[in-house]
Amino acid sequence: MATSDQILGVILAGGRSRRFGGGDKGLADLGGQSILARVIAQFRPQVGRLILNVNGDPGRFAEFDLETISDNENPELGPLSGLLASLDWAAQHAPECSAIATVSADVPFLPNDLVARLDASRRGGVSIAISGERRHPTIAIWPISARQTIAEALNNRALSVDKLAAHLNAVAVAFPMRDIHGARLDPFFNINTPDDLSTARALLAGSTEG
Template sequence: MADIPKTIGVLLAGGLARRMGGGDKPLLKIGGSTILDLAIAALRPQCEALILNANGDPARFAATGLTVIADDVPGFAGPLAGILAALDWTAKSRPDVGWVVSVAADSPFLPKDFVARLHEAREAAGTPLAQAQAGEQTYPVNGLWKVSLRGDLRHALVEEDMRKIDRWTARHGVVSVIWPDKPVDPFFNANTPEELVEAEKLIASRS
């Protein structure tokens, strides 16, 4: 991590999981581990520290040992609210850190070079933001965010009622970093029971 700016990692677990029938998708198990534990194991070595964004009772995530932060934007404002919560937490609790990287907490196959490549790309492109892409599919939730943009993000969410990540990132400039999507999409996330079965098969094939 010596050549990479200090970066706080946030695992976004604030979704409603409607297609999975509700509940906490990241706490479902594949290959004997929770999806969340797999995501933590992949991201932890790449970051200065990890936090978890989730709403409701934080005790259900106590086993992770992570600090749990909730959205403070009224209503269910989507992933941008979780990203804002992480930016605000970092500004207050880790003022020495200027960057936050976010991932969907139900992503069990995150790449080991995730943070390094995002930083490399945004520096080369001269943008304050970077997002992941696998093959032709972009994953705006899995991205790199500059802490100093938190004021503008709050304004966009609260005053402009902006919910779409792409609209906000386009305002500041974002670069996409492409990973191969074969044999496994590194940003695969299980949104349905069928995709959970697929994840189980994928992790079995990797072992």
């Protein structure tokens, strides 16, 4: 089991937000803060260092004062390219880290014990979060030693993060539903569409309407 200082946190924010209508959905307002600001607030205390994986102009995220990295070699290949770029960044800039913890940029209700519970269960390998019957393979911990397997998957255009996690014998760690103003909510509720954003806003306002 690693200490928090040995785990690099990575927020995967390189998607195109097609279902959201484009743009950076992480910058959308949610109860007076951006979605991404809420993710950072929940995630940052759980890891030793935190970086953003983005594509395009990193200046869009300057307000968060975080190191940003991009998928320079594979910008169109989804989360796995961000994962590989993060592992390569860690090898060069954070050699003290033995693993990286990843979350997506659209999950504003992350549990405060996410990283601790994932790390405690993984036995030095990969662990992913599950809630209810749903697997969340981008919310996971990946050892630095998985780098070669991830690179091979990208080279073979085997881009499913869930299949890669299964290939690496990932341990699935179950998380309970959260209570938000009396409403039961998946802790990994992700904001993919404008309707999802409306739902999240209503939950934060103490209502399930809207």
